[in-house]
Amino acid sequence: MKNIHSKQHPTEAVEEDRESTAESIHNDLNPGYDLTNTIKPKNKPSYTEKDLESQRPSVQLHQTKSHVSTHDAHPIHDQHYEAGDEIYDKFPKWRKISIVAILSFSSFLAPISSTSILAASPEVVSTYNTTASIFNVSNALYMLSMGLSPLVWGPHGQTYGRKWTLAWAAITFTGFSAGSALAPNLASYFVFRMLTAFQGTAFLIIGGTAIGDIYRPIERVTAYSWFMSGTLIGPAFGPFIGGIIVTFVTWRDIFWLQTALAGLSAVLIILFLPETIHKKRSDQLKGLPKREQIKKLCVWISPARVMVLFKYPNLIIVAIASASLVWNMYSLLTPIRYVLNPRFNLSSPIQSGLFYTAPGCGYLTGTFFGGRWADAVVKRYMKKGGTRVAEDRLHSCLPAMGLVIPACMIVYGWSIEKEFGGIPLPVIAMFLQGVAQLFCFPSLNTYCLDVMQSRSSEVVAGNYMVRYFFGAAGSAAVLPIIDAIGVGWFSTISALFVAVGALGTWAVAVWGKDWRDRIDDGKEIN
Incomplete structure (x- = not known):
């Protein structure tokens, strides 16, 4: 014993x-x-019990942190989880919200700069002893510069990452805004305005792509709608803010305010914005000979990387659909002081500036609903088909784009042309049109992120290039066309353009999956 x-x-x-x-x-x-x-x-x-306890083997358990999450525990996934979604768990929820807030504020800058000076156009014309038509050319050149810059910012954001590309853009935007405020003559004013626009587009392209870096596809439209609110509220509220400033001080103070806001954006980006890109192309340069590095960089940052994507029909159709909305927006906002002031006998910049707040309030209202509606549509189609298809989200913008916006433009134009409905009718039409645009832009932009994720920055850049080319055309052509055929017929033309864009979007939603098979073959291009 x-x-x-x-x-x-x-x-x-x-x-x-x-x-x-x-x-x-x-x-x-x-x-x-x-x-x-x-x-x-x-x-x-x-x-x-003491003896038995001493016989048990000593096993020490260590808590292991997940390599894909900042949380100690593995995330609990819902029924919409897809393989590979763990890359979107890099940041906790509060950090994602702060990233979206910084990007939304920054995205506010370039668009507000494009329209804030509109309320002060007679004062600028008087300062430089020019005409309203020449002044509108400066706005068209601003939009043209916004259209050209994506050829640069898209490839750079994909090569060097999001954070420092945005930081450089914010710093230079600040400097050129100050130059616009100090411009001694019309020529220097044109140059500084174009340089400001060239930097400002980076906020729109890189900012939108950064949101695609941190949110899952079925979640990102809601976040994108908040980001887009900055890009759309800026053009609408800019003239109102400019009207207040020019009523009490000079038009140059509009640009000094813009300089201060841009400086704040630069500080926020440098201090608080993390790098969001999953893999920078520049990381591939490590260890390569200098000659090989230069060769690869020349390929990666070439503007041709953006242009070559337009051989795919779904990308060019969605770009034209986005362009129809931007044409509609700027052709609506640009002539307000010239069209509505005589119609309603308005005399001060503040009075005409108030009309800009109608679409602005619509954009703000649409922010709360447009993104959620788009995400709900994606989840419904995902449940119906058993898998997520990038084109599904395009269904969410068809009612607003095909019916609401064209109807609002026609009502707005002819109520001004025929002088019926008083002030309330055009104001309501502008408000509803603003709401409807926030049901369109987030879905169109997010589609660009989803359809070709390995080159999302370049796809978004191409989309912005097309839309701002049309925005430039709309800004330059709106007053001469209205003088020639009237605001009613011009609004009808704009409404038809948006309706055609809706028809093209429907075609992509139905047949885009087949077209995308061709895109998949090009995903391996670096």
Whole structure:
């Protein structure tokens, strides 16, 4: 018989427990029957709990952090989770919200600069002793510069990452805004305005792509709608802010305010915005000879990388659809002071500036609903088809783009042309048109992120290039066309353009999956 203090193997203790349990169960089921004839336990001594505790093997468990999440525990995924979505768990929710807030504020800058000076156009014309038509050319050149810059910012954001590309753009935007405020003559004013626009587009392209870096496809439209609110509220509220400023001080103070806001954006980006890109192309340069590095960089940052994507029909159709909305927006906002002031006998910049707040309030209202509606549509189609298809989200913008916006433009134009409905009717039409645009832009922009994720920055850049080319054309052509055919017919033309864009978007939603098979073959191009 072993000494009570001798050690027992853990498996022996387990075996003894099993035999004891079996005997107990047998006695309960068969009272009076002696189980010792069939089960003969080994003659082992009793152990105290302390003794048994000393025999248990020492196993220390360590908490292991996930390599794809900032949380200690593995995330619980919902029914919409897709393989590979773990890359979007890099940042916690609060950090994602702060990133969207910084990007939304920055995206506000370039668009507000494009329209804030509109309310002060007579004052600028007087300062430089020019005409309203020449002044509108400066706005068209601003939009043209916004259209050209995506050829640069898109490839740079994909090569060097989001954070420092945005930081450089914010710093230079600040400097050129100050130059616009100090411009001594019309020529220098044109140059500084174009340079400001060239930097400002980076906020729109890189900012939107950064949102695609941190949100899953079925979540990102809601976040994108908040980002887009800055790009759309800026053009609408800019003239109102400019009207207040020019009423009490000079038009140059509009650009000094813009300079201060841009400086704040630069500080926020440098100090608080993390790098969001999953993999920078520049990382591939490590260890390569200098000659090979230069060769690869020339390929990666070439503007041709943006242009070549337009051989794919779904990308060019969605770009034209986006362009129809931008044409509509700037052709609506640009002539307000020239069209509405005579119609309603308005005399001050503040009075005409108030009309710009109608679409601005519509954009703000649409922010709360447009993104959620688009995400809900994607989830519904995903549940119906069993998988997520990038084109599904385009269905969400068809009612607003095909019906609401064209109807609002026609009502707005002809109510001004024929002088009926007073002030309320055009204001309501502008408000509803603003709401409807926030049901369109987030879906169109997010489609560009989804359809070709390995080159999302370049796809978004191409989309912005096309839309701002049309925005430039609209800004330059709106007043001459209105003078020639009237605001009613011009609004009808704009409405038809948007309707054609809606028809093209429907075609992409239906047949884009087949077209995308061709795009998939080009995803490996670096």
